[in-house]
Amino acid sequence: MKALGQFLLFHALFCAASHVQGSVIINGELAPEGSMQFMVSVQNKNGHVCGGFLICEDFVVTAAHCDSGLNHVILGGHNWKNSNVKKIQISNQYKHKKYSDVQYGYDIMLLKLAENATMGENIKTIPLAENDMNLSVNQECSVAGWGKTVSTGGLADDLRVVNVSIIDHNDCQQSWGGLPPNVICAGGKYTVKGFCQGDSGGPLVCNGKAVGIVSFNKGDNCKYPDVPNVYTDIREYVDWINNITKSTECLM
Known part of the structure; x- marks a missing residue:
């Protein structure tokens, strides 16, 4: 309960994913033409x-x-x-x-x-991950979206994509001080790549399948090496x- 309480406080102070429009990919690149038609x-x-x-x-x-x-x-x-x-x-x-x-x-x-x-x-x-599909720590996946490329920038028109790695769930939980059920962590911590404010709803794609849904990160700060990005786990x-x-x- 203490860990969950810490997370709820942290969320209230820093996490505003549900209040920001647009989508943001940090340190990504333009998605190649003909890709990601889903x-x-x-x-x-x-x-x-x-x-x-x-x-x-x-x-x-x-x-x-x-x-x-x-x-x-x-x-x-x-x-x-x-x-x-x-x-x-x-x-x-x-x-x-x-x-x-x-x-x-x-x-x-x-x-x-x-x-x-x-x-x-x-x-x-895009096919969905099966409920028994395995993910491994450090496995490389990708996330895509439209929008800003820095915290204070404006929305862009072209789809951007970035590679991110799966982060150990216990590591993620410790970093956040608690986690909601049925989530995956990838990107953010240990790197300068990931999604930022409002890149919500887009897929975390691993091995050509949608495994996660962009859910939340650390507030308005897109330079966030201290906590992982969090996705809803589609497999559940x-x-x-x-x-x-x-x-x-x-x-x-």
């Missing part, structure tokens, strides 16, 4: 709010804390402002029933699209996702 810009009437990723023709995964008047998604382009991207309305949102705040975990949400996305050269799905929600989508096609 990436989605989740938007409200004011524009980009969070990242997300397409898991089947009519469902997108993002973070629960991204729920901020969402009404549509943008698919099919590394630059979501291009005229050739696809805009699809959101018909329903499925936030995990146990979610209340990132500090308590369960930071996952499914978006049901009003029409099926047309699969093709610029739009593809495979059955939940399957029950909502009613299709195993979203899990392949």
